[in-house]
Amino acid sequence: MTNKKDKSAEPKKGKGIVKMLLIGVLLAGAGGGTVFALMAAGIIGDHPAKAKESGPQLVLKGEEDPYAPPAPKGHEETPELVHGEGGNKYRVAYYRFADDFTSNLKDTDALVQVSLAASTRRDGRVLMWLDEHQLAIRSRILVALADTPEEEVYTPEGKARLQKRLTAAVNDVLTEQEGFGGVDNVYFRTFIVQ
Known part of the structure; x- marks a missing residue:
């Protein structure tokens, strides 16, 4: 009788191992999906979505503004703007x-x-x-x-x-x-x- 109990216990172990493997594969897939989603959102990694702007960006003092309007006629050669050391770090x-x-x-x-x-x-x-x-x-x-x-x-x-x-x-x-x-x-x- 002990042999019958042992045989009936073995398939349960096998099913348990298969379940654990499936759960492991699903968790690994979910983790990979999470990593992919974070990369797609631009939160991690160098993905093109990270470079996508959500609107006009703040411009630091001394930084070039790629969208700066052209200088008015007669003012093309204005002296370089020199900012003070204190105050707001963004140009206005x-x-x-x-x-x-x-x-x-x-x-x-x-x-x-x-x-x-x-x-x-x-x-x-x-x-x-x-x-x-x-x-x-x-x-x-x-x-x-x-x-x-x-x-x-x-x-x-x-x-x-x-x-x-x-x-x-x-x-x-x-x-x-x-x-x-x-x-x-x-x-x-x-x-x-x-």
Whole structure:
């Protein structure tokens, strides 16, 4: 009788070993799949997906911007820019809106007239997009100005809130049109209330 028990136990051992081998193969496959997925995502290894950009990149001071717009006529031979040692490690580029923005203020006859500039620490694509979508941006800024109460434009805190709203408005347009905002701040060049 002991022989029958031993014979019946042997196939169970064999099945157990086969199961363990299958589990080992599946885990190895899953591990390999995980490694492949990480490589495909560009997280590990030098895979082409790693080089793929997700939008305008931050530009360090002194680094060349591959998307820098050409120098304006008459400024082709500008001296090399020298940055200070401290402060932000990224270079800041500015875009000046050509025309002033004039709008009524909310629930009043008062008018506000501002000239604006925008800044970005990202590459020159943001500057190109600001120029390309200037009409849509202008419209969105005028809507934001028209939704501003008069009392808000007289205090520094109110102007700071307006500045944030205008920055968000510009980034909203760029995100809608290009899938990426990239404007860090909007600045008032002139600010007149009448």
